[in-house]
């Protein structure tokens with residue numbers, strides 16, 4: 435029977451043996467509209483090394499790709515750069531099948547793998563008779579004539595995260611870093627449209643790595659200080675970067691800075707179109723004041739798309755009706771999500787229509803303050819349907835915010 439899945443040659447020694455998840459549409463609350471890939475890499479030399487595995491349901495696809503170039507049982511070593519289960523989910527099964535001489539992980543990775551695949555579980559790496567060996571930060575080892583260096587990149591994405599550099603082929607295996615959720619049969623950046631790469635890389639950073647930006651900056655400095663030539667950056671999701679590796683590193687450096695821009699994101703939901711009317715008037719005022727405006731109604735924009743728009747914004751203006759003495763559920767959902775992502779250096783304001791009690795705009799205002807958004811105005815609340823005067827106040831709020839945004843951007847340069 436012919437093999438339905440084949441490995442993809444990356445270099446003379448490296449093969450992509452991952453899996454394509456065309457169906458996934460939600461990744462921990464992040465809308466993965468274009469699916470994703472779980473990348474694993476096989477290094478063929480005098481010894482055979484597997485870097486990372488795939489999410490458990492995709493084990494057979496990965497094994498089939500490996501089998502297209504070498505019998506899986508011939509794998510000598512496994513390197514686990516990251517213990518999250520989209521990369522380690524089938525590691526216990528792979529260990530049982532392959533019986534590798536060693537499994538390498540960071541010190542925190544050994545701990546994390548143990549806490550995922552507990553010793554009591556028969557197929558866990560800890561009890562299979564094969565050591566999971568902790569490698570030191572900066573350690574260089576030779577595996578079958580190939581030199582690998584390990585660099586700890588804690589909290590990029592988890593405490594265990596590390597990257598592995600293959601000296602002979604100048605490839606950095608960067609686990610989650612520089613990845614994106616994009617299911618394609620193309621494996622390299624130069625085979626995919628630049629706009630799509632930019633969009634999905636930004637979405638990934640905004641929704642996964644943004645709250646870890648301080649760690650990202652340190653990791654970038656650390657990798658840069660090693661002066662490693664980077665012919666390719668091979669992440670665990672999405673395409674391999676080979677056209678211009680400096681470009682994606684530069685984008686990460688910019689995103690990690692979180693500098694504000696002249697862009698204002700107005701996000702809202704509405705019950706009877708009153709809060710929507712306020713949003714449009716505020717947006718018009720912002721634009722008249724020179725801001726670049728994005729109006730994002732929550733019945734048409736997923737929270738993770740709002741997060742992506744905020745990555746290069748300078749203002750967050752949020753509108754909510756009042757429902758049963760509370761802010762609207764979709765707005766609460768979005769703000770809770772954004773609070774966790776901790777976008778810094780934003781100014782903002784709250785607004786909303788209500789019937790009699792008016793908690794919506796006030797609760798949004800309080801949430802913005804909890805998010806460390808510099809709230810630049812009192813909450814603008816309107817009873818029932820905004821009349822011409824109320825809409826004029828909304829527009830003035832937009833104009834005023836545009837001026838404050840200009841000052842905020844100038845002060846941060």
Ligand code: FEO
Pocket residue numbers: 516518519520521591592610670671
């Ligand atoms: Fe793709 Fe942090 O796992």
